Amino acid sequence: MLRRTAPFLRHFLLERNSSAGHSSCSREAKMSRPVQARRLEGIDKNIWVEFVKLATTYSKVNLGQGFPDFPAPDFLTEALMRVVSGGSHMLHQYTRAFGHPPLVKALAQLFEKLLGRDLDPMTNVMVTVGAYQALFCCFQALVDEGDEVIIIEPFFDCYEPMVKMAGGTPVFVPLRPNPPKDGKLMSSADWQLDPTELASKFSERTKAIVLNSPNNPLGKVFSREELGLIAELCVKHDVLCISDEVYEWLVYDGKQHIRIASLQGMWDRTVIVGSAGKTFSATGWKVGWVVGPDRLLQHLRTVHQNSVYHCATIAQEAVAQGFQRELTLYGKPESYFVQLPKELQRKRDWLIQSLNAVGMKPIIPEGTYFLVADISPFKSDVPDVPNSDEPYDYRFVKWMVKNKGLAAIPLSAFYSEAHKNNYTNFIRFCFAKEDTTLKAANDILQKWKQEKTSS
Numbered sequence: 001m002l003r004r005t006a007p008f009l010r011h012f013l014l015e016r017n018s019s020a021g022h023s024s025c026s027r028e029a030k031m032s033r034p035v036q037a038r039r040l041e042g043i044d045k046n047i048w049v050e051f052v053k054l055a056t057t058y059s060k061v062n063l064g065q066g067f068p069d070f071p072a073p074d075f076l077t078e079a080l081m082r083v084v085s086g087g088s089h090m091l092h093q094y095t096r097a098f099g100h101p102p103l104v105k106a107l108a109q110l111f112e113k114l115l116g117r118d119l120d121p122m123t124n125v126m127v128t129v130g131a132y133q134a135l136f137c138c139f140q141a142l143v144d145e146g147d148e149v150i151i152i153e154p155f156f157d158c159y160e161p162m163v164k165m166a167g168g169t170p171v172f173v174p175l176r177p178n179p180p181k182d183g184k185l186m187s188s189a190d191w192q193l194d195p196t197e198l199a200s201k202f203s204e205r206t207k208a209i210v211l212n213s214p215n216n217p218l219g220k221v222f223s224r225e226e227l228g229l230i231a232e233l234c235v236k237h238d239v240l241c242i243s244d245e246v247y248e249w250l251v252y253d254g255k256q257h258i259r260i261a262s263l264q265g266m267w268d269r270t271v272i273v274g275s276a277g278k279t280f281s282a283t284g285w286k287v288g289w290v291v292g293p294d295r296l297l298q299h300l301r302t303v304h305q306n307s308v309y310h311c312a313t314i315a316q317e318a319v320a321q322g323f324q325r326e327l328t329l330y331g332k333p334e335s336y337f338v339q340l341p342k343e344l345q346r347k348r349d350w351l352i353q354s355l356n357a358v359g360m361k362p363i364i365p366e367g368t369y370f371l372v373a374d375i376s377p378f379k380s381d382v383p384d385v386p387n388s389d390e391p392y393d394y395r396f397v398k399w400m401v402k403n404k405g406l407a408a409i410p411l412s413a414f415y416s417e418a419h420k421n422n423y424t425n426f427i428r429f430c431f432a433k434e435d436t437t438l439k440a441a442n443d444i445l446q447k448w449k450q451e452k453t454s455s
Contacts, residue, residue: 094313160416174419175193271291273290
């Protein structure tokens with residue numbers, strides 16, 4: 001019996017080896033057709049990849065990346081520990097796809113106070129994996145092929161590629177600096193929209209405008225008058241507003257953050273984007289949200305359920321407890337929303353003083369934890385690179401991190417190709433840092449000042 005099967009077995013093994021060899025060749029053959037989706041064309045470059053690598057390699061002090069190096073508040077980390085160690089075992093499982101019920105209820109309660117209207121936590125709030133995913137959902141859900149989206153410059157760098165991925169066309173309008181004539185330091189309030197120029201960007205193809213107030217990277221907090229102008233144009237042209245308000249609690253010098261959704265005619269056309277990372281100094285938790293009318297959020301829910309679907313239950317529960325605490329302390333001095341901006345304003349003023357001493361010209365931010373500085377006085381310090389079209393601010397930042405050990409981000413990275421060459425004399429710093437970090441930065445700047453004085 002065994003002898004009879006031997007020829008069959010040999011034939012089978014030969015066939016299998018032949019097939020394996022053929023499969024091996026097939027695996028090694030390269031595909032001739034394009035593998036990249038067309039919607040990814042031209043959006044593969046990212047400022048953070050290059051400059052994070054530079055900072056990691058050369059910097060002694062990194063004031064480039066926008067996250068705190070101080071701890072999240074104790075009440076938040078304690079909430080997380082309670083959830084992990086002593087909470088219900090069900091908190092380790094899926095929760096509601098569009099937001100953990102305790103968190104959407106707390107957010108609805110808070111935004112009812114902020115907007116002065118009743119909100120349904122199940123239809124007017126959705127939780128996302130950070131504000132980044134909230135923005136992605138907005139563009140994918142609301143922007144169609146051929147739609148135009150107005151973006152105010154300078155802008156957070158993800159807006160442009162996200163609009164393009166959705167098939168839309170970005171239309172840019174810059175905030176234009178208007179320096180004070182009394183010789184004082186410029187403020188972010190001195191960077192303003194030209195009303196005529198802004199109005200000219202609206203057309204029958206305009207689907208939405210992206211508003212970021214307080215603005216990253218500039219720190220500008222849009223005034224009621226400026227928001228009123230934007231709202232008037234949105235209503236006139238039947239345009240949506242994607243309002244990125246992740247720095248809503250980080251406002252200084254008695255300024256007030258005004259939510260454009262609270263203005264007449266704007267609730268039904270606005271999606272508010274928020275972030276626990278910025279609100280509670282816990283950027284790594286990646287908990288964000290959107291607030292808005294159900295007629296808009298229903299489409300964001302469709303994108304969410306067919307992509308991310310669900311956010312981490314444990315993080316949502318801890319953030320919910322953080323908001324529940326803040327709701328009981330709303331408007332009181334003990335509130336984290338009151339304490340954090342006071343502490344950051346002190347850090348801001350310290351960095352302004354340090355930069356001013358070395359000869360940079362800081363632009364005083366009204367909000368966020370970013371500060372832009374004019375570096376035009378340093379052009380003689382930075383060697384030209386032959387046959388290079390690299391902007392001055394890029395060259396300056398690379399020179400500064402390699403020669404001084406201090407990392408920052410070039411401001412022109414926050415502009416479109418059409419306008420970036422007009423804003424190459426500025427760089428961005430982050431001041432949401434421990435005092436030890438800011439002191440180390442100050443020491444570098446003081447040493448730099450002494451070198452300039454002695455040379």
